[in-house]
Amino acid sequence: MSSKNQSNHSNWNFNFVKKSKFFYMFSLIVTLAGIISLSVFGLNYGVDFRSGSNVDIAVSKVVSQAEVEKVVSDAKLDAEATITAGSDRVNIRFPEVLTDDQVKSLQSTFNSQIDPKASYEINTVDTEMAKELERNALLAIAVASIGIMIYVTIRFEWRFALSAIVALLHDAFLVISVFSILRLEVNLTFIVAILTIIGFSINDTIVIFDRIRENLRFAKKQTRGDLEELVNRSISQTMIRSLGTVFTVFIAAFALLVMGSESIRMFSLAMVIGLLFGTYSSIFIASPLWLALRSKKKPSAAAPSKATN
Known part of the structure; x- marks a missing residue:
């Protein structure tokens, strides 16, 4: 491990993996509340999705x-x-x-x-157009998720891809849950916001995954403890970059929410909520999930030792 990596890690002495259980619990509570709300009340569709x-x-x-x-x-x-x-x-x-x-x-x-x-x-x-718009919106989200999964699988491996998709679906569903619970209006700009959130979320996740893959080449990885330390170090090394990017977009989205017109109000609100969920999902959902999947991988056979002279 290079001295540069050690220096970066020393600036963030935090066990992200250990703290992830609290975020898993929070996400589970919001998800269950969202499932109940969607089952009982559904979404408050705007005129874009209803006649x-x-x-x-x-x-x-x-x-x-x-x-x-x-x-x-x-x-x-x-x-x-x-x-x-x-x-x-x-x-x-x-x-x-x-x-x-x-x-x-x-x-x-x-x-x-x-x-x-x-x-x-x-x-x-009219009624038929509203149904078609709803189908197309769901199809757009599905196509985007499948495309991202294929890309991540090719570039990394299936464990990274599965973790990334879970994090993306987590972000999208939590935003949908909040809108259902608070009875906020869902229109076409809301769908645009969901797709935008997916794009920003996968960007942060890929940055962390790329650093994990890079560190895997040099760090020990025989035990779960080694892998956990590697994930914590990888997140630490990308933390400033991730927070800086999200904070910049968050300020723009919040400004649109406060000072923008009524026509983009739901788009801005969905972006603000989604950016908050997406920020912690890349760190506390996707990365620990990859660790859990990787820890279950059977260790490969040990390489034969070199013959002594």
């Missing part, structure tokens, strides 16, 4: 939610519409597809009562 109409209105003045509710009532539209009023935009979501007459009634009522300069963007999703 209905989404009316996005650009206004020239501040509009209150009470004013919009009155417009919806006076236009004789569905009273169960979900209304989000902001300083320059108003969003109204209807669980049913609006007819042309209903759209005209809404526009004329809004123009006469609130803002004659308002401009409208109306998106409608």
Whole structure:
């Protein structure tokens, strides 16, 4: 082992593998809560994944939610519409597809009562389209996971690949669980966020796995204790790089969450949550899982000793 590696390891004297059991426990609790929530309540799908109409209105003045509710009532539209009023935009979501007459009634009522300069963007999703979008979203996540597993298997070995996929599915499912438990809206931008989280998570995991593979060439690996020390050292050597990358993206995602528009709010929130889960999964889920799989590997036959002269 080089002196450089020893120096890096001495800066982080922490047993990541030993502490991983607490993160396993936390992930298990959130996963079970998510399974229960998904079984009982499901996901709170937005108009992208269910039939209905989404009316996005650009206004020239501040509009209150009470004013919009009155417009919806006076236009004789569905009273169960979900209304989000902001300083320059108003969003109204209807669980049913609006007819042309209903759209005209809404526009004329809004123009006469609130803002004659308002401009409208109306998106409608029928039942079949909503089902197709849901299937395509699940397919995109499945294809991404399979592609990553094939890549990691070719570049490393199947134990690395299996550990990486478990960590990716862990990150994705925990974000989905949080959205289900808190009844947050799931739309197409949420799916984009999940795929983005998977990309960042595998990046951190690959960096750690690459260092583990490099250290395996020089370190002893006959016992579990040797492997555990090797994993701890590999994580320590990549810690600053991993945290620096995640922190940079986290700041950008948090800024979008606080100051971004309503249309990307769920994307930003999913990114913030997913980055937090992804940060610890690469360290405390993927690497210890690889260690557990590698520890079960049967030791190879000892090399024959060289004949003495």
